[in-house]
Amino acid sequence: RSNAEKFEFQAEVSRLMDILINSLYSNKDIFLRELISNASDALDKIRFLSLTDKDILGEGDNAKLEIQMKLDKEKKILSIRDRGIGMTKEDLIKNLGTIAKSGTSAFVEKMQTSGDLNLIGQFGVGFYSVYLVADYVEVLSKHNDDKQYVWESKADGAFAVSEDVWNEPLGRGTEIRLHLREEAGEYLEESKLKDLVKKYSEFINFPIHLWASKEVDVEVPADEEDSSDEEESSESSSSEEEGEDEDTEKGENEDGEKKPKTKKVKETTYEWELLNDVKAIWLRNPKEVTDEEYTKFYHSLTKDFSEEKPLAWSHFTAEGDVEFKAVLFVPPKAPHDLYESYYNANKSNLKLYVRRVFISDEFDELLPKYLNFLMGLVDSDTLPLNVSREMLQQHSSLKTIKKKLIRKALDMIRRIADEDPDEYSDKDKKDVEESSDNDEKKGRYAKFWNEFGKSIKLGIVEDAANRNRLAKLLRFESTKSDGKLTSLDQYIKRMKPGQKDIFYITGTNKEQLEKSPFLERLTKKNYEVIFFTDPVDEYLMQYLMDYEDKKFQNVSKEGLKLGKDSKDKELKESFKELTKWWKGALASENVDDVKLSNRLANSPCVVVTSKYGWSANMERIMQSQTL
Numbered sequence: 233r234s235n236a237e238k239f240e241f242q243a244e245v246s247r248l249m250d251i252l253i254n255s256l257y258s259n260k261d262i263f264l265r266e267l268i269s270n271a272s273d274a275l276d277k278i279r280f281l282s283l284t285d286k287d288i289l290g291e292g293d294n295a296k297l298e299i300q301m302k303l304d305k306e307k308k309i310l311s312i313r314d315r316g317i318g319m320t321k322e323d324l325i326k327n328l329g330t331i332a333k334s335g336t337s338a339f340v341e342k343m344q345t346s347g348d349l350n351l352i353g354q355f356g357v358g359f360y361s362v363y364l365v366a367d368y369v370e371v372l373s374k375h376n377d378d379k380q381y382v383w384e385s386k387a388d389g390a391f392a393v394s395e396d397v398w399n400e401p402l403g404r405g406t407e408i409r410l411h412l413r414e415e416a417g418e419y420l421e422e423s424k425l426k427d428l429v430k431k432y433s434e435f436i437n438f439p440i441h442l443w444a445s446k447e448v449d450v451e452v453p454a455d456e457e458d459s460s461d462e463e464e465s466s467e468s469s470s471s472e473e474e475g476e477d478e479d480t481e482k483g484e485n486e487d488g489e490k491k492p493k494t495k496k497v498k499e500t501t502y503e504w505e506l507l508n509d510v511k512a513i514w515l516r517n518p519k520e521v522t523d524e525e526y527t528k529f530y531h532s533l534t535k536d537f538s539e540e541k542p543l544a545w546s547h548f549t550a551e552g553d554v555e556f557k558a559v560l561f562v563p564p565k566a567p568h569d570l571y572e573s574y575y576n577a578n579k580s581n582l583k584l585y586v587r588r589v590f591i592s593d594e595f596d597e598l599l600p601k602y603l604n605f606l607m608g609l610v611d612s613d614t615l616p617l618n619v620s621r622e623m624l625q626q627h628s629s630l631k632t633i634k635k636k637l638i639r640k641a642l643d644m645i646r647r648i649a650d651e652d653p654d655e656y657s658d659k660d661k662k663d664v665e666e667s668s669d670n671d672e673k674k675g676r677y678a679k680f681w682n683e684f685g686k687s688i689k690l691g692i693v694e695d696a697a698n699r700n701r702l703a704k705l706l707r708f709e710s711t712k713s714d715g716k717l718t719s720l721d722q723y724i725k726r727m728k729p730g731q732k733d734i735f736y737i738t739g740t741n742k743e744q745l746e747k748s749p750f751l752e753r754l755t756k757k758n759y760e761v762i763f764f765t766d767p768v769d770e771y772l773m774q775y776l777m778d779y780e781d782k783k784f785q786n787v788s789k790e791g792l793k794l795g796k797d798s799k800d801k802e803l804k805e806s807f808k809e810l811t812k813w814w815k816g817a818l819a820s821e822n823v824d825d826v827k828l829s830n831r832l833a834n835s836p837c838v839v840v841t842s843k844y845g846w847s848a849n850m851e852r853i854m855q856s857q858t859l
């Protein structure tokens with residue numbers, strides 16, 4: 233094009249496109265749901281802006297918040313258009329030429345090894361999936377703040393942007409034209425597109441229309457027999473092959489009547505056909521929504537189409553001062569970067585709607601950090617519609633919503649633990665990681681713990697109000713768990729009569745801890761000791777002081793009491809000289825005190841940490857962090 237400005241793709245984008253265009257990946261269908269999802273996002277944006285500025289939508293067709301698809305069989309073009317927010321020239325260059333989000337190279341890496349493109353939408357590069365089926369793509373776009381532009385690329389490392397003086401004005405929004413590759417002919421079939429929308433885009437909240445052919449009976453004057461050329465409307469000029477089944481009966485009809493004034497013929501007409509029924513799943517009665525529907529909704533919500541089922545969900549209505557409906561999901565897997573930026577980013581994965589209108593998916597006020605692994609949405613009737621995001625963020629109802637969400641989330645997680653046996657061995661753990669097809673058979677809580685256990689621990693540290701509830705969800709191994717996971721409730725059930733404290737020990741791994749001299753006497757006396765082997769456990773135990781009125785006692789620390797011994801005092805007296813001598817010999821910068829102990833069985837002596845000091849394991853963790 234004469235007025236085109238040329239740009240090179242960011243290297244990372246180029247690499248991604250190369251992979252996509254050369255991909256032998258069989259499931260090329262995914263491009264359509266990515267485009268529809270982008271169209272839906274763009275519509276959400278304009279609708280949100282229109283809440284505070286009514287004029288922004290314009291009039292007539294422009295105000296229709298919808299998605300339209302059209303086929304041009306002759307030219308092999310599939311186009312998808314929306315009346316969303318559109319893109320300015322600058323947007324086109326930035327959004328369709330660079331990758332802003334992190335994790336893309338991780339995705340490219342993963343894709344090259346696994347060949348699975350199902351997660352593409354989650355990585356913020358879904359648009360480029362058009363190159364799975366097209367070798368040339370045009371993006372026409374009109375934003376309220378700019379003229380209409382066209383972006384185009386043949387995926388050859390470069391793209392061009394020019395002012396669009398060739399195409400009809402869009403009014404507002406974006407049209408993506410895919411010039412389909414030879415082998416992607418199936419996407420020119422209406423039935424294929426209908427199937428795909430049904431399968432993947434069922435939960436899009438805007439109407440999706442297809443310019444679809446329809447056979448109708450029409451009466452035509454009997455003497456105008458060769459009218460087939462004019463039968464099709466001008467808009468469908470490209471689909472001439474569908475006109476062929478007409479005019480089979482000529483002259484006489486079945487009754488043998490001669491020369492009737494009119495006759496019936498089949499004619500192909502075109503009209504917009506609605507492909508989805510726009511009903512929000514969260515407004516329905518939970519009893520009437522099937523598991524399959526929830527699973528599909530989860531996939532569309534998270535753009536995770538890996539076919540895995542969510543581990544659990546909770547769909548509820550909150551009533552009272554603050555009314556809202558919500559659906560929460562526990563994903564089957566933790567996202568790759570869940571803990572990477574834990575303390576810097578607070579990105580909740582809940583979408584906020586106010587009275588069915590999408591407001592934001594970047595609200596941090598809905599859930600505490602440690603529950604950021606949850607997916608879902610909240611739709612509130614109580615929150616005001618026509619205020620800015622900033623104002624909403626400060627609305628007093630949010631506190632109540634958050635509180636209820638946490639409660640429901642923890643209930644949901646507890647339910648997984650109640651419903652599914654969570655004891656599983658190390659061997660099973662491996663199986664869970666290695667194969668996904670026998671997932672169903674494994675305890676869901678074991679899976680949950682494997683993926684999100686750390687979040688529960690961080691919750692115990694951060695959320696004092698729910699500490700006890702979270703502690704109930706804690707799982708660990710112990711001297712008596714026999715290679716399986718166990719809980720505090722189970723520990724308490726196994727406690728010896730008269731045992732007051734819950735014993736635990738911290739370290740790098742179970743094997744090392746099992747040999748620890750700190751355990752000798754305890755195991756000999758048949759006490760159970762919990763193994764805490766995750767670095768985060770040290771922090772955890774600084775906050776978790778007791779559970780069900782039982783105190784936690786680190787067995788490597790001073791103050792371990794295993795019941796009274798009548799000879800204690802006597803012994804202490806008779807060893808006084810020795811302990812005194814030792815304390816002098818070891819010097820005060822090395823030890824605080826030297827004491828007689830009954831905690832050992834075989835080892836002659838042991839170094840313990842003072843009650844309020846860091847455990848040896850904590851020292852090790854701190855050292856590794858500062859070095």
Ligand code: ADP
Pocket residue numbers: 266270271273274314316317318319327328353355356357358359360405406
């Ligand atoms: P993501 O949707 O995750 O951001 P994509 O690769 O699908 O990633 O799209 C990249 C960006 O291009 C979007 O964030 C959006 O800004 C822009 N975009 C894509 N399609 C449209 C559209 N139909 N209307 C407006 N903007 C769009």
Ligand code: MG
Pocket residue numbers: 266269270353356357358359
């Ligand atoms: Mg997208």
